[in-house]
Amino acid sequence: MARLTRAQQQERTRAAVLAAAREEFAECGYANAKVDRIAERAELTRGAVYSNFPSKRALYLAVLVDSIEHTGGVEAPSSPGLAEAMGAFARVWLERLPLTGDTPAGGSLQLRSLAGVFDDEPGRTALAQVSRLEALLLALALESCVPHHGGRVRRVRLAELVFTLLNGAGHLAATAPGFGDPFDVARACRHLAGLDLADTWDPPHLPYVTPAQAVQDAWEPPAELPDQITGRRVGFDADGVIAVLGTSRLEASEEAVRAARPGDRITVAVVTSDPAEIGRLVRLRISDLIGCLRGVFAPDAWPGLRLVLDDRATVASAIGVPDTGDATEAAVRIQAGKIVARACGRGAAHAVATAGDSTTTRSGEAGG
The missing domain is CATH 1.10.10.60 (Homeodomain-like)
Structure with a gap:
């Protein structure tokens, strides 16, 4: 042998x-x-x-990630309307609810529950931030369902409300088995489409963000990495914006998305000081979400954003960020094989995405 x-x-x-x-x-x-x-x-x-x-927590997260990667799933043939999409997404998500007779431990594993897993401050912060990123990704898919003559109407608050209902149903399924009807929850999510949440994109700090620095720096693209949204390996040689965000700054992804110029390729590279645990948390939650989106939305309606996990900080190093941590926030604009704008610190993604614009922000076009 x-x-x-x-x-x-x-x-x-x-x-x-x-x-x-x-x-x-x-x-x-x-x-x-x-x-x-x-x-x-x-x-x-x-x-x-x-x-x-390296730890029981890292092993638990690896088990959950492995279960998602072996689940597979069928891609939706076409994109539905907003209400239909919300109901369909809820039904796919609710398939994880434990069945009658499942043990509490088995039910928690089926739910991919993180209750009691992240009880420290770094973990709780990362969990809150990845939840914001999930809401953004679902919102971008929902926004594709209802084109608007002046741009897409922001649906992030709607996505957050959907996740509030679904996670609440999951919590009750684990703590009070048999309470509630998942079909009612799915119908409720569908009816949320009719709510007017007055959702606008107008963060108060953006007008005070330091403008990006105009440069003409050499660009050496790092090796390809898997895109967590499409599953395909992607390179970094094309024009566009690359934002490197630590896991306590994932909400800044929307700053790049909303400020993007038409046709911009936006890439978010996630870095963390703890790839074994916090990095796996991000991988778990995004893989789980994308599996649900794949069953509802056609590929052309998936979020127009590339998301990579930069566990070895290769992307961060390429754009000139020597030290990375959970609070990292830096961005560059690539054009014609060069870095033409760069920024670091709070609002960096927004600053680079709007570099060269005559206005401070393009939020009215993208999110209003």
Whole structure:
């Protein structure tokens, strides 16, 4: 029998750990699961588990990410109207609700619940920010359902309300099994389309953002990375805006999107000081959301935004950000193979997206 290569052995060990961890979490729940028992289930040492996953939390997140990646899904053939889209999205999301007879631990795993997983301040901050990013991505898909003669009407507040209802239904399913009817929740989400939430894009700090610096710097594109939205590997050699955002500044993604010029390619590269846990959290939540969007919206209605996880800070290094952390916020505009504008700090994405504009902001066109 041919001897396994080191890479093959590592992959086999990792798969064994994930399978054992999935069983442990399904039986015991996150809080009561033990790494020693996971190692025993996998017939490995405790050290072998930790050599692949630095913590129980990282392992739990990896199990959830792995479950999504093996789910697959069918792409929608066409884009629906707004109310229909909201109802369809809710139905897809609600498919994760536990079934009658599921154990509490198994139900939490089915729900991809993060209750009790992130109880520290960095984790809670990252979770709040990735929730804002989720709302933006859903809103951009919803906005494509109702074209407007003056641009798309902002639907972020509507998306936030949808997630409030869905997450509330998920919480009740875990804590009060049998309460409520998921079909009622889906119908309620559909009817939300008729609400006028007076949703405008007018952040008070944008008029005070320092303008981007005009430069003519050489541009050496980093290696391709997977786009978390389309699943395809994407390069960085084309014109457009690249924003590098830490996980406590993900809400700044909308600043680049709303200020973008027609035809701009907007890329958000997410960096974190903790790829094993916070990075996996972002991957989990975005992969989960995109799986739901794929079942409702045709590809041409998906968010016009590229999102990559810059775990090794290769994109950050390429644009000249030497040190990255969760509060990182920097951006550049690429044009004709050069960096022609750059900014760093609060509002950097907005500053670069509007660099060269005669107005301070283009929010009226994109979000009003």
